[in-house]
Structure formats: C-alpha cells, structure tokens
Amino acid sequence: MQRHTVPAPPTPDADAAAPPTPQVRLGLVTVILATACGLAVANIYFAQPILDLLADSFHTSQSAATAAVTLVQIGYAIGLVLLLPMGDLVENRRLTSGLLVVTAVALVAAGTAQHLGVFLVASVFVGLTSVVAQILIPFAAHLAPEASRGRIVGWVGSGLLLGILLARTMSSFAAAAWGWRAIFFISAGLVLVMSVVLARVLPARRPDHTTGYASLMASVWDLVRTQPALRRRALCQALLFASFSAFWTGIAYQLIAVHHFDQTQVGLFALVGAVGVVASPVAGRIADRGDRLASGVALLIATAAMVVAGWGADSVVALGVAAVLLDVGMTAHQVLSQREIYQLRPDARARINTVYMGGVFGGGALGSALAGVLHGRWGWHGIAIAGIALSAASFAVWATSRLRSRRRVAQPIGE
Numbered sequence: 001m002q003r004h005t006v007p008a009p010p011t012p013d014a015d016a017a018a019p020p021t022p023q024v025r026l027g028l029v030t031v032i033l034a035t036a037c038g039l040a041v042a043n044i045y046f047a048q049p050i051l052d053l054l055a056d057s058f059h060t061s062q063s064a065a066t067a068a069v070t071l072v073q074i075g076y077a078i079g080l081v082l083l084l085p086m087g088d089l090v091e092n093r094r095l096t097s098g099l100l101v102v103t104a105v106a107l108v109a110a111g112t113a114q115h116l117g118v119f120l121v122a123s124v125f126v127g128l129t130s131v132v133a134q135i136l137i138p139f140a141a142h143l144a145p146e147a148s149r150g151r152i153v154g155w156v157g158s159g160l161l162l163g164i165l166l167a168r169t170m171s172s173f174a175a176a177a178w179g180w181r182a183i184f185f186i187s188a189g190l191v192l193v194m195s196v197v198l199a200r201v202l203p204a205r206r207p208d209h210t211t212g213y214a215s216l217m218a219s220v221w222d223l224v225r226t227q228p229a230l231r232r233r234a235l236c237q238a239l240l241f242a243s244f245s246a247f248w249t250g251i252a253y254q255l256i257a258v259h260h261f262d263q264t265q266v267g268l269f270a271l272v273g274a275v276g277v278v279a280s281p282v283a284g285r286i287a288d289r290g291d292r293l294a295s296g297v298a299l300l301i302a303t304a305a306m307v308v309a310g311w312g313a314d315s316v317v318a319l320g321v322a323a324v325l326l327d328v329g330m331t332a333h334q335v336l337s338q339r340e341i342y343q344l345r346p347d348a349r350a351r352i353n354t355v356y357m358g359g360v361f362g363g364g365a366l367g368s369a370l371a372g373v374l375h376g377r378w379g380w381h382g383i384a385i386a387g388i389a390l391s392a393a394s395f396a397v398w399a400t401s402r403l404r405s406r407r408r409v410a411q412p413i414g415e
Contacts, residue, residue, distance in 0.1 A: 026143060030152055032201055033136045034159025036194050039187070040100065040133040041160050042167035043107060043126050044072050046183050049172045049252045049266045053180040058116035062253070065116075066372035068123050069249055073365035075127025080134060080358040085216050087135040087350030092205040093198060096132045096139075100195035103129040104188040111184030133160055134357045138349035139205060141342045147288065150339040154284020157338070158277045161331050165274040168248065172267025208347060220351050227344050227352075232401050233337040234356045236295075238363030239394035240302055243387040244330045245367030247309060250375050250383040251319065258380070259316055272320045276327025283332040287339035295336050296398050302329030303391035310384030329391075 047054060047068040055065040086095060106129060110122035137156055144152035174183040223230060248270075255261040255269060279298075286294050305325035312318020341352050367390070374382035 037133040038159040038163030042163040045167035046171040072123040072127040075124035077361040079128040079131035084354040097199040099132040107188040150284040150287035154281040158280040168270035169267040176263040234359035238359040242363035242367035243390040245364040246371040249371035254380045279328040279332040283335035298332040299395040306387035
C-alpha cells in the first residue's frame with residue numbers, strides 16, 4: 001500500500017494517519033493509552049472477588065451472583081461487535097472519551113443498585129461501554145512505527161493485563177475497607193478523569209471509512225470470510241481466555257472455602273498473577289522479529305498452568321504458580337496474535353479487533369459461566385479439568401494450522 005511523503009488529504013493507508021503531535025511524544029501517548037485500557041477493562045472484573053458479598057447483599061445464591069460476571073462479559077462482547085467497529089468510522093479521540101463518560105454513569109448505577117436485577121442491567125452497560133480499551137489498542141498500532149509495532153502494542157497490552165489483574169485486588173481491598181459498593185464509585189471518578197485526559201492529550205485520528213455504519217458492519221463479516229489467520233487467532237485466544245476466565249472466576253471460592261482467605265488476602269493473591277505482565281512487552285519484541293513457535297509455547301504454558309492448578313488445589317503456592325503461568329501464557333499469545341492480525345488490513349484494524357476480541361470475550365463469558373456451574377457440582381477440580389481441556393484445545397488448533405501450513409510449503413508447485 002503506497003504511502004504519501006508530502007502533505008495530502010487522508011488516504012486509505014491507515015498507518016500514515018494521525019501521528020502524535022510534536023508536543024506529545026509517542027512514549028507519553030503509549031503510557032496514556034495503557035492506563036486508559038487498564039482503567040476501562042478493570043470494570044469488567046470488579047465483581048469476581050466479591051461474589052460472596054454480592055450474594056449476601058442481594059440475598060441470593062452464589063450461582064445467581066455469578067451471573068454478574070457472565071453478563072458484564074456478554075455486554076463487553078456485544079460492545080465489541082456493535083461499538084468497536086466505529087473505531088474505523090468515528091474520530092477515535094472523541095469516540096473513546098465519550099464512551100468513558102457513559103461507563104462512569106453505568107458504574108454509579110451499579111454502585112447504587114439495591115436489587116440484583118438493577119445491578120445486572122448496570123453490569124451489562126459497564127461491559128458494553130468498556131469496549132473503549134479495544135478501540136485504543138488498534139489506535140496504538142496506527143501510531144507505532146512498523147519496526148516497533150509489536151513492542152508498542154505489547155506495552156499497551158501490559159496496561160490492559162494490569163487492569164484485569166489489579167481490578168480484583170482493588171475490588172477486594174475496597175470491599176474490605178468500605179464495602180463492595182466503593183470500588184464502583186472510585187472507578188467512576190477515575191474513568192471520568194481519564195475521559196478528560198484522552199480528549200486533551202491524544203492526537204486526533206480520523207478514519208478513512210466514510211460510507212456509513214451499515215456498510216462498516218457488513219465489511220466485518222467480509223473479514224471473517226476472507227481472513228483465515230484472523231479466524232484461527234480468534235478461536236485459539238477464545239479457548240484460552242475461557243480457561244483464564246474460569247480460573248479467575250472460581251479462584252475466590254477456592255481461596256475462601258478451602259484456604260480460609262478473607263477479602264484482603266484474596267486481593268493480595270490476585271497480585272501474584274500480575275507478574276505475568278512482563279510477558280507482554282517480551283512477546284511484543286518476539287513478534288517484531290517473527291513468530292514461529294512462540295505462540296505454541298505460550299499455549300503449552302497455559303495448559304501446564306491449569307494442570308498445576310488442579311494438581312495443587314490444596315496448596316496456595318501451587319495455585320500462585322498456576323496463576324503466574326496462566327497469565328504469562330495468555331498474555332504472550334494475545335500480543336503475538338494482535339501483532340499478526342493488525343498486519344492483515346491496516347485500514348480495518350478496529351473491525352479486525354471486533355472479530356478477534358468479540359470471539360475472545362465470548363470465550364471469557366463461556367469460561368465464567370462454566371466456572372459457576374462446575375464449581376457448584378464438582379468444586380475446584382471441575383474448573384481445573386475444564387481449563388485443561390480448553391487450553392489444550394487451543395494448542396490443538398494452533399498445531400493443526402501449523403502442520404497444514406508446513407505441508408502447503410513443502411508441496412511441489414503444480415501438484
């Protein structure tokens with residue numbers, strides 16, 4: 001795709017659009033994007049470590065309270081399908097700052113809810129609008145130079161992972177200190193501040209798609225149909241994230257019931273998994289050099305993590321090791337996947353992310369739902385076995401695809 005070397009109107013080359021202004025260094029923009037992603041995605045996970053408190057507050061069962069985790073992820077998946085493609089249609093700075101304002105309103109509604117039904121509806125809207133995190137990651141890919149795109153996406157992905165992992169810690173700490181409602185009000189304030197920061201600091205990016213929302217959505221399905229690498233990466237990460245979500249949804253039950261943790265200790269345990277954040281920039285550097293076997297290694301690490309989680313269910317140390325390994329495997333595969341798919345169609349990165357992350361968080365919702373059902377019937381070991389099966393299935397998809405690719409390369413021309 002040809003690049004313009006002189007000032008010119010916007011072109012189909014999305015990579016050439018919206019470089020940072022001279023007053024804003026790419027490093028600062030990267031930090032802001034990573035922070036915004038972390039704050040946005042954290043909202044999806046606040047309920048996971050406080051399910052016992054939600055059940056008590058709304059006078060319901062733990063299984064019913066688990067619906068909050070499932071519905072917020074379903075809301076997020078819907079947002080990925082309906083709102084994320086708008087990153088290729090609407091000016092990104094205005095779109096993301098506006099969505100964060102709506103997120104703040106939904107968080108306040110969740111924090112003030114007096115009935116489970118109201119809380120569940122608010123949770124759907126929290127998930128729906130928190131999709132801003134996935135609009136900002138392709139934005140980072142647009143701003144980054146080709147040679148360092150994987151590294152920049154990796155750093156922004158680190159912010160995303162920290163948001164996922166620290167959300168559980170902050171939620172537990174806030175619940176222990178001020179009650180479970182506090183974290184929703186705190187997050188609402190932080191999200192509003194970030195909305196202002198994005199509006200004032202980020203460079204503008206005006207997408208090239210101008211034919212309207214209906215045409216935009218139709219093109220999403222064309223990407224699914226024409227991009228096999230996108231389908232493969234989305235399926236692998238969806239299966240892996242289902243395992244990841246099942247682990248982190250069920251772990252609070254295990255720690256509280258078997259190891260007699262309180263809410264603060266549950267929050268501290270979640271910090272252990274944050275060690276996995278180091279995998280993100282490392283995976284980004286590997287992706288910039290070319291991913292050959294790294295994706296398979298990441299999937300094997302995640303599978304091994306769930307084996308350790310099942311085998312060491314009675315050991316906090318073993319569960320901690322499993323948490324680190326699972327986060328490393330999941331994060332590394334995520335960055336490697338995004339580096340590949342963002343090269344497929346630079347002009348359609350938000351829509352590519354729609355397909356990819358829609359599948360991923362659909363898998364996350366499945367994992368959370370499975371955790372509630374399996375824990376009720378078979379306890380932690382039921383969750384661990386499901387996690388092993390899901391991670392192993394993801395590796396099988398990768399291995400099968402790689403084997404077919406090698407056969408095609410080895411096949412003589414003309415056969």
